Amino acid sequence: MVQETKDFPTLKNDRLLKAASGEPVDRVPVWVMRQAGRYLPEFQEVRKEHDFFEVCRTPELACEVTMQPLRRFDLDASIIFSDILVIPQALGMVVEMKPGVGPVFPEPLIDPKDLSKLQVENAVSRLTYVGDAITMMRHKLDGKVPLIGFTGAPWTLMGYMIEGGGSKTMSKAKYWLENYAEDSKNLLNTLTSVIVDYFEMQVKAGAQMLQVFESSADYITKEQFALVSLPYCKQIRDKLRDRLASQGIEPVPMVIYAKGGGHSLKEQSQLGYEVVGLDWTIDPTEARNIVGPKITLQGNLDPQDLYKSQDELKQLTLDMVKKFGKDRYIANLGHGITPATPIESMATFVSTVHSAFE
Numbered sequence: 487m488v489q490e491t492k493d494f495p496t497l498k499n500d501r502l503l504k505a506a507s508g509e510p511v512d513r514v515p516v517w518v519m520r521q522a523g524r525y526l527p528e529f530q531e532v533r534k535e536h537d538f539f540e541v542c543r544t545p546e547l548a549c550e551v552t553m554q555p556l557r558r559f560d561l562d563a564s565i566i567f568s569d570i571l572v573i574p575q576a577l578g579m580v581v582e583m584k585p586g587v588g589p590v591f592p593e594p595l596i597d598p599k600d601l602s603k604l605q606v607e608n609a610v611s612r613l614t615y616v617g618d619a620i621t622m623m624r625h626k627l628d629g630k631v632p633l634i635g636f637t638g639a640p641w642t643l644m645g646y647m648i649e650g651g652g653s654k655t656m657s658k659a660k661y662w663l664e665n666y667a668e669d670s671k672n673l674l675n676t677l678t679s680v681i682v683d684y685f686e687m688q689v690k691a692g693a694q695m696l697q698v699f700e701s702s703a704d705y706i707t708k709e710q711f712a713l714v715s716l717p718y719c720k721q722i723r724d725k726l727r728d729r730l731a732s733q734g735i736e737p738v739p740m741v742i743y744a745k746g747g748g749h750s751l752k753e754q755s756q757l758g759y760e761v762v763g764l765d766w767t768i769d770p771t772e773a774r775n776i777v778g779p780k781i782t783l784q785g786n787l788d789p790q791d792l793y794k795s796q797d798e799l800k801q802l803t804l805d806m807v808k809k810f811g812k813d814r815y816i817a818n819l820g821h822g823i824t825p826a827t828p829i830e831s832m833a834t835f836v837s838t839v840h841s842a843f844e
């Protein structure tokens with residue numbers, strides 16, 4: 487099988503990939519969701535000069551901000567700087583990032599007739615800048631740590647496309663599920679197929695692990711999760727595998743992270759993903775009992791714990807890591823790091839994870 491499609495530098499730190507495949511590690515690997523972001527003054531500097539999506543679309547800028555946290559902290563992975571909302575953009579929707587507000591869609595999907603406006607054909611061709619950033623980043627990393635690619639899951643993307651931005655209730659998207667069931671399915675299928683193309687492109691460009699962000703699982707019931715999330719996340723994994731195998735390309739490990747999906751850990755562990763990401767509401771010991779020994783768990787410190795004293799943070803991090811144990815575990819927060827987090831806390835979190843079993 488073809489291992490890599492490009493001539494990339496040799497990987498020096500493979501703890502993340504070892505943990506994902508269940509091999510023993512010398513110490514627990516750690517990275518942080520949103521590790522490139524507003525809590526870093528150097529990120530703010532870049533954002534003063536450039537619009538958020540301009541950073542995403544310009545490989546040099548995307549690589550620069552991807553690199554920023556790695557210069558400061560002893561992280562075991564990098565994640566390409568981008569956003570889950572580049573997929574709705576590639577489908578022809580306008581998405582703006584408003585400071586202090588978040589993402590805004592001036593023209594969200596109102597009812598099913600709006601689906602015909604989506605430019606589905608060859609949507610991935612409008613995302614080549616992500617692949618370019620990934621390839622450039624693999625060279626810039628010089629094998630320091632692996633590079634993670636990502637996508638939003640279909641339900642989470644559908645939510646943003648219908649709500650027109652963040653929502654406290656997802657009431658409009660849930661209205662679609664109830665009242666436009668067939669159209670909702672069509673939309674979820676469309677997103678699934680774009681995501682498979684997008685992940686294929688990311689792997690070919692050099693992504694070494696892939697994470698699916700189902701960040702809006704917390705708005706739906708366990709029953710709805712089984713209908714609108716699990717089957718599509720499974721299809722993403724299975725279709726991507728087939729697609730890569732047919733071209734002789736080795737698959738990369740995959741992470742499913744469903745914020746609020748703690749009610750369905752068993753089901754998530756049966757999707758064929760190597761790693762299940764946990765939010766902070768789930769107890770590590772319970773999670774391990776539910777998923778069994780053959781899945782790698784990732785997570786799950788409450789991002790708010792980074793606002794506590796350094797001593798408290800150390801203790802909470804140690805307690806967490808000890809509960810998860812050294813093997814089949816990737817340390818992370820239970821959701822993205824928040825903008826006012828003290829930089830010192832990030833350093834404490836990373837070094838505490840690394841020293842946990844010394």
Ligand SMILES: Cc1c2[nH]c(c1CCC(=O)O)Cc1[nH]c(c(CCC(=O)O)c1C)Cc1[nH]c(c(CCC(=O)O)c1C)Cc1[nH]c(c(C)c1CCC(=O)O)C2
Pocket residue numbers: 518519520521522523524533538565566567568569570571583585587588589636652699701745821822
């Ligand atoms: C739901 C979601 C989005 N984007 C993402 C998710 C899933 C993860 C999660 O649940 O947090 C994923 C994402 N967004 C961003 C990354 C970059 C890679 C990383 O360092 O983790 C990743 C992995 C950059 C970003 N994406 C965004 C920022 C901040 C925007 C800015 O610079 O103004 C960053 C660094 C903006 C964004 N993008 C999105 C929202 C809701 C917001 C606004 C909220 C916020 O500002 O934190 C959509």
